[in-house]
Amino acid sequence: MARTERRSIQEIKDVPDLRVATQAVLFQLADDDMVIGFRDQEWLGLAPHIEEDVAFGSIAQEEIGHAAHYYELLSQLDLGSRDDLASLRPAEERRNSVLLERPNGLGTYLESPHFDWAFTIMRHYFHDVWEMRCLGALTQSAAIELGLAADKILAEKRYHRAHQELWIKTMLDRGDEQSQERVKKALADTNEWAADLPDFGGQECLFEETRIVPGASTLSTSFWQEIDAFTGALGLPRPSGTVTRLNGRRGQHTPALQEALEVWSEVYRLEPGAQW
Amino acid sequence: MAQTAAIGDRDAYFLERLDRGDRIEAEDWMPEDYRQQLVRLIAMHAVSEIMGALPEKEWVPRAPTLYRKLAITAKVQDEVGHGQLLIRVAEDLMRPWGKGREDIMADLFSGRLKYHNVFHMATPTWADAGIIGWLVDGAAVITQGMSLSCSYAPYARALGRIVEEEGFHIQHGESICMALAEGTPTQRTMLQDALTRWWPALLMFFGPPEKSQLSTHQLRNMRYRIRSKTNEELRQRFFTKYVRRIWSLGLTIPDATLAQDGVTKVWTYQQPDWDEFRQIVMNHGPRSRARLDLRATTYQEGTWVRRMIAHHSPA
DSSP states (O other), X not given: OOTTOOBOHHHHTTSHHHHHHXXXXXXXHHHHHHHHHHHXXXXXXXXXXXXXXXXXXXXXXXXXXXXXXXXXXXXXXXXXXXXXXXXXXXXXGOOXXXXXXXXXXXXXXXXXXXXXXXXXXXXXXXXXXXXXHHHHHHTTOSBHHHHHHHHHHHHHHHHHHHHHHHHHHHHHHTSOHHHHHHHHXXXXXXXXXXXXXXXXXXXXXXXXXXXSSTTGGGHHHXXXXXXXXXXXXXXXXXXXXXXXXXXXXXXXXXXXXXXXXXXXXTTTTTSTTOOO | OHHHHHTTOHHHHHHHXXXXXXXXXXXXXXXXXXXXXXXXXXXXHHHHHHHHHHHHHTTTTXXXXXXXXXXXXXXXXXXXXXXXXXXXXXXXXXXXXXXOHHHHHHHHHHTSSOOOGGGGSOOOSHHHHHHIIIIIHHHHHHHHHHHTTOSBHHHHHHHHHHXXXXXXXXXHHHHHHHXXXXXXXXXXXXXXXXXXXXXXXXXXXXXXXXXXXXXXXXXXXXXXXXXXXXXXXXXXXXXXXXXXXXXXXXXXXXXXXXXXXTTTOOEEOOOOOHHHHHHIIIIISTTHHHHHHHHHHHHHHTHHHHHHHHTTSOO
């Protein structure tokens, strides 16, 4: 197919390789934003600073809002309603990175929450950088709706990344030795689980060939370059290598995802098909 | 005459300003008693917004659909935002005492500063989140609407913004309740149960009826033009505004005596247990301890975060 040719979701529906690629990248983006948005929601009312309750309220809305948009595009591929896609798919069908399903800390948002602020910020920073890398590529996507979504969502993501960068700098520059240790630990913990974040579950070639995600195979490298440039400039070396564990992009997950799913779909599952 | 009153009698001049309808600004001179009454009211309002986020927050991650998830996140975020706005108004008033936000939070956790009775109650189902949005916020707008004419200008300005947002919250809550009322038998039962559970707390929201006697606080606040209506007047307004709407959803209010007099328009109703009310606001309500512990734990664990930015924030 010609490099410049762009198609709508309605057209893509009937072209098998385009359809597979579009579906795959949308599930990754949607599931990532849904689970991180859920983690953000858990903080609401419990943040260390009232201003941050407000900030996390905004970030949570935007993440879930983006997920809703991606699920909506998936529903246009006749995969079911966006709410069914968000709430009824079992864990093994989810394509979010394992890093993003990690709990915010010990306890739950309802009982004895001992949440880790430094980890929350660092993990979110990794997510923001990765999603921005993907969206940057998607602005040139052969799928018209993906390009439009990328333009719009990128504009919001910049503020998320700036928020996390500011906090990471603040913890290093304004904090005492203890807070610097917290940031280092947060980076180590995030890094340990980040292997599947900049990953397309082996579909890079298809993404590139179809031009659904142009340059897909280069994104992982540019992701790590951005992370290392930022942390390096702060004198915060990233531990070498990530530990390869489960790959969420291939449907492998920790029990934390199942627990989160049970919470976020609890009401919806009460009366399937009802209006809420 | 302003000039004669001002000489040697600042208090009298201050009261005269209030009677003229003047609004007081943070930098203006004010009697210590006025400042105390305001701090008492506004700090309580601020922590009620902050603690008030928690009952609904229990349902934020569990909201059924993407649309509801977005709406209730925005709604609870607004409540925390109101807390933020109000705590700043209170901080300005407390500055001459060398006190601030950390003191307000410490007083909340120690139990010295009370928060509103409704936020001590349990929210066992999604319908509770709907009832809070619709009727608790509905009750709040009635009280806060009165305070829009408060003599302290910064509070009145903050309330102007808050009341506007609460208007959306009421629609949000009503929309949840209507969906349940028009839904399946399970959904309808969930809604009716929530209303039955919340009714006494909604009546308590306005405080005990005055009968013929106003409390000293109320009298002072009326003299200072901080408030202009009694608890009972506000509760009567709530009935007039909401009872028929609740009935129109096919719901039963758990009070067979509830009726409006055709001539006087006054509602008769069964009094809630006011001893229970006192117990609740003394932090002996069903969820008082648990919610305070939740907020206190995370607040204390976040001390290191606030410390980093403390020397950074504007004086």
